[in-house]
Amino acid sequence: MREEYDFSKGVRGKHHEAYRRGANIVVLEPDVAKVFPDSAAVNGALRAIAQVAQAHARGTPNQDAIP
DSSP states (O other), rough: OOOTTTTTTTTTTTHHHHHHOOOOOOOHHHHHHHOHHHHHHHHHHHHHHHHHHHHHHHHHOOOOOOO
């Protein structure tokens, strides 16, 4: 940090509670983050898994699932 930065009147965690209520944050383990580098990759993988899980729950084979 530069010397001209003055945080003497800063409040730690000032917006923490509001952010926690309004944000849906998921922290990935480092090995998983290497495979899924951004939210688009994570969302794509989760959507594919959800599609397979829903098809399995209905008892119908998923035509788009990889065998």
